[in-house]
Amino acid sequence: MDLEAVRTFAAVAEAGQFQKAAADLSITQQAVSKRIAALERDLGVRLFNRTPRGAEPTIDGRAFLPHARELLRVAERAVASVRAGSRPLRVDVLSSRGAASGLLREFHRAHPAIELDVLTLLEIDAAVAAIRSGAIDASFRAVAMPGRTLPEDVACARVADEPLQLLTGPGHALADAASVTVAHLVGHRIWIPGLLPGSEWAAYYDDLVAAFGLTIEATGPNFGSDALLDTVADTPALATFMGGLTRLVWPAGHGLRLIPVTDPTPVYPHALLWHRDNAHPALAALRTHLAATSPAPDAPGTWRPDWVIPH
Template identity: 35%
Template sequence: MSGAIDNRWLSFTMGGVDVDTALLRAFVLTAEELHFGRAAERLHLSQQALSKRIARLEALLGVRLFERTNRRVVLSAAGIRLLPPAGDALSQVDAALAVVGTLDGPLTVDVLNEHLPPLRMVHQAIDRDPALRLRVTMGKGGRDVVADLRNGVFDLAFGRAGAIPAPWPADVARAILMLEPVGLLVSADDPLARRDTVTLAELRGVPLWFPGVATPAEWVGYLDELGAEFGVDIDYSGSTMGFEHFVSRIATGVHRATFLGTAMAPPPDDRVRTLGIVGPTPVFPWWAMWRRRVPRHQVHRLLAAMTGDGVPTPAVPDRDRIWLPARDRAYLAEDT
């Protein structure tokens, strides 16, 4: 990708002091990592060069930003105060540069898994906007969204923002794409199959299976929180071994019930039924996440084609009727 800005020197005024963005970026990344070695790797610098940038910024501002010992690095009181406006300032600079930036090749997007809604939505985008230049990857269970974005493995990823540890990385932007209701897949012979919906409380004691081998960690983490909050036990043993095999485990009664995103294509098997879950309805939040260096107009063009109606904001008339993990709910409140 062209347009890399991590080490680009731009100057702006902050509190009456002219500050180079390279110095400010060194501070923000070190504050995120609280480790000079890891921050230096992200900036493609030596630790000595990073330390010099931090020292120069501290000299310009006349304050100490970090307290350092042989064992740990922590933000000083001044550093804590500086971090939020510094992150905002870098976001604005990155956004401004992205407006005029270009990519040398197609936009690489990671859809996580071939059976999940983002791939179908990307196909829809290409149908609506054939001139889109996209390369699709599927990180599946092994991706690290932030690291892979920073390392150029892909330019944009779809997944749970809440799976990324706080604080939110200053160099990554996000936009909520959709809230996918999660349903319950059961055999057509199961007593529950006579119903259209089931409550979360009724799932206590029901043998639930969600194979964890090679399953995206974002889904496992989501169900871990769901199970803990509502007292639902989930068996993570085994692997899907392909979607059809996964569905057949339920259809033939090897396992009684499993969770399924209802925006996925319906299972091609009339031996199973998908029930709605209520009281509340668990929803899986899909965000688009990308490095701020990626031209924003390209991201918006893709998202608009995926939804057909501009960059989407999901309508959630009553948020008390849905369930989200705590961090996802907090990010959703910020973004809508």
């Protein structure tokens, strides 16, 4: 069914005249007549009776009128749902407590009028596919992984280098250190449960181990950050890495220590991915905000894998 013909029918019914409806729609009276005739052919009924005063809906026309108006309302809602800026910006973050979530919260504080729809996709392939299909507008990732390149229609930019810090319990040998070098960590057990083979963070830690000879254990199930903090606090032989931009609720009485790592400081590189053709105005606002508020990547004295995008 031709929506323009339906719109013309509703305009004639409201105006009571073909001529006035033509003026309201900024088309000719002949065009109005042709649209009404075509709609009547499609429906197989007569919609108007000509009268000295203009045009009156027939019984069938009066029956069709409320449905025609609803069709037009549905069409307007459909257009509005994809009109630039009219829908929330959909952004993927890996964790609600991670650095990317914090970056997004800062953006929301700076632009409270922009609606956000935040979701989590664990695998980078799923995130890239969602960007390309239009299911999401942007994703925070650490790209690119070894042997993987992004499709040409997906753009990315480094937005934050998150320094890793050593997290220990009060009984750990390094618990009282003001800072530790990477070399001092050799021989210590660093526990990071839940490292998924093939994931971005697993590739990152593989390179960290290879570069500095560290011992990282990924044994055991990942029961979340609360269980991780409990275990580290109670096990003097274990430590873990915690991102400096990660926000956690620290349990009282655990005596946990958060120690800066230096010479060099390993940083986890966060990047924003988006589709090059995505014209959502809030996406442009997010990119501008991140570019203006994020320090330049690759600061002196930091380390990141060679496969990370340079800027």
